[in-house]
Amino acid sequence: MTAPPIIPGFDVRPLLASDVPALEVLFDADPEYFEINGRRFPVEEMRTALPPGRTFDDKFAYVLERDGHPEGMMDVIRGYPEPPVWYLGFIFLSVGVRGGGQGRRCLRALYDWVRAQGGAAIRLGVVEPNLKARHLYATEGFTFEAMREVDPEAKRMRRTLVLRRAL
Numbered sequence: 001m002t003a004p005p006i007i008p009g010f011d012v013r014p015l016l017a018s019d020v021p022a023l024e025v026l027f028d029a030d031p032e033y034f035e036i037n038g039r040r041f042p043v044e045e046m047r048t049a050l051p052p053g054r055t056f057d058d059k060f061a062y063v064l065e066r067d068g069h070p071e072g073m074m075d076v077i078r079g080y081p082e083p084p085v086w087y088l089g090f091i092f093l094s095v096g097v098r099g100g101g102q103g104r105r106c107l108r109a110l111y112d113w114v115r116a117q118g119g120a121a122i123r124l125g126v127v128e129p130n131l132k133a134r135h136l137y138a139t140e141g142f143t144f145e146a147m148r149e150v151d152p153e154a155k156r157m158r159r160t161l162v163l164r165r166a167l
């Protein structure tokens, strides 16, 4: 089994179905993010989401814990849309722990972890109004690749920027 990324300030372990209720509580505490995102998706949707052509062997969903309590989650897909590219499907830190460079530390840990497994780039989608996350990604060297228009059938309620960063 692939060892989880090492993220300073957190204990990182695979996300289990039994973690869903505690993570739902973290989502509930951040209505602003879901307003920005355009819909309140359930944790279960993130836990089970897979892009086309990938399997659960390619999906790495983790809980970020502090003092034994879930404080966030992260979901990464290997080899999407092509083998050297890893897709950051989702990252969420609780309102209580975010800020102060915590998200940046998570991303930097992810670069090392993906690189160690042969990945050459990270790709992600961020909704246009999520200015805080966009600032973080821009200052981490992610660059614009494509724009995805609103598409309720694809559960995309905001225009979404696809960004990429070489490792």
Ligand SMILES: CC(C)(COP(=O)(O)OP(=O)(O)OC[C@H]1O[C@@H](n2cnc3c(N)ncnc32)[C@H](O)[C@@H]1OP(=O)(O)O)[C@@H](O)C(=O)NCCC(=O)NCCS
Pocket: 033, 090, 091, 092, 093, 094, 097, 098, 099, 100, 101, 102, 103, 104, 105, 125, 126, 127, 130, 131, 132, 133, 135, 136, 139
């Ligand atoms: C996105 C997220 C993981 C970032 O983690 P974080 O701990 O908040 O980020 P950091 O503390 O590392 O801050 C990153 C940058 O954002 C800036 N920032 C923080 N709050 C901000 C705000 N309200 N508006 C604009 N920028 C802000 C910080 O100043 C920092 O930039 P700087 O280093 O140039 O000062 C976290 O905020 C989160 O979980 N948000 C909700 C879910 C989400 O948006 N996920 C991303 C989906 S693509």
